[in-house]
Amino acid sequence: MLLNPTGGVLGGDHLLTEIVQEIDTHVCLTTPSATRIYRTADKPAVLETVILLGEGATLEYLPDHVIPHTGSALRQSLRVEMARGSRAILLDSFSAGRVARGERWNFSEIDSRMEVIVCGKPAFLNRTKINPAAQQPERIGLMEEFSYMACLSLFANEFENWTGVAAAMHAELENVQQVKGGVSLLSRGGCVVRYLATSASDLTRMNKKLWDAARELVVRLPPFDHRKY
Numbered sequence: 001m002l003l004n005p006t007g008g009v010l011g012g013d014h015l016l017t018e019i020v021q022e023i024d025t026h027v028c029l030t031t032p033s034a035t036r037i038y039r040t041a042d043k044p045a046v047l048e049t050v051i052l053l054g055e056g057a058t059l060e061y062l063p064d065h066v067i068p069h070t071g072s073a074l075r076q077s078l079r080v081e082m083a084r085g086s087r088a089i090l091l092d093s094f095s096a097g098r099v100a101r102g103e104r105w106n107f108s109e110i111d112s113r114m115e116v117i118v119c120g121k122p123a124f125l126n127r128t129k130i131n132p133a134a135q136q137p138e139r140i141g142l143m144e145e146f147s148y149m150a151c152l153s154l155f156a157n158e159f160e161n162w163t164g165v166a167a168a169m170h171a172e173l174e175n176v177q178q179v180k181g182g183v184s185l186l187s188r189g190g191c192v193v194r195y196l197a198t199s200a201s202d203l204t205r206m207n208k209k210l211w212d213a214a215r216e217l218v219v220r221l222p223p224f225d226h227r228k229y
Helices: 162-174 200-219
Strands: 014-021 026-030 035-037 045-053 058-062 066-068 073-082 087-095 109-118 121-130 148-156 179-185 191-197
Touching: 014 026, 045 058, 058 073, 058 200, 066 073, 073 087, 087 109, 087 200, 109 148, 121 148, 148 200, 162 179, 162 191, 162 200, 179 200, 191 200
Parallel strands: 014 045, 026 058, 035 066, 045 073, 058 087, 066 087, 073 109
Antiparallel strands: 087 148, 109 121, 148 191, 179 191
């Protein structure tokens, strides 16, 4: 469990997490609950995470979603560098705000970047930047009635059956009516699942279903209960 002792992140905070996994290690990283970003008066909150995977290492990185409060601004980045034979399951997700309190799209900005390097070569770069005042996320073609967005990315540079993995991920998405999403294959091996959910419970359920399937197909291990669901 990755813990932030303050219970939330404030404007001007800059949290840097650096993790190194040695050869053939296996780590599952998560958080005890959602990450709250409080109102920002001046500078944005900044979250940086850098993870280095040694040869044959396996990483499951599954933090809970980010909840941006009214007036908050967040810049976050995740960089994962993978050596030969390593594997990674990476989750990035956020909400439209404190939805239960009727807050949707009242934050100032979210700027999120994920970068994955495999054997020294770029394998995946994802950038999500949302400025609600300028973009109107509720309009048709963007988030519409959905309040939660997630991206689950799978990488294993010595794995071949990505078509089968993508088909299994798509099947899981089809089984939950309150979730809409799709699956894309990556040119250098791997696949990315993007999806929208109407509620936190739907998001959590979908995260677990996809994680279980990815764990079985890519990591070759049964589902793992980290006692949060």
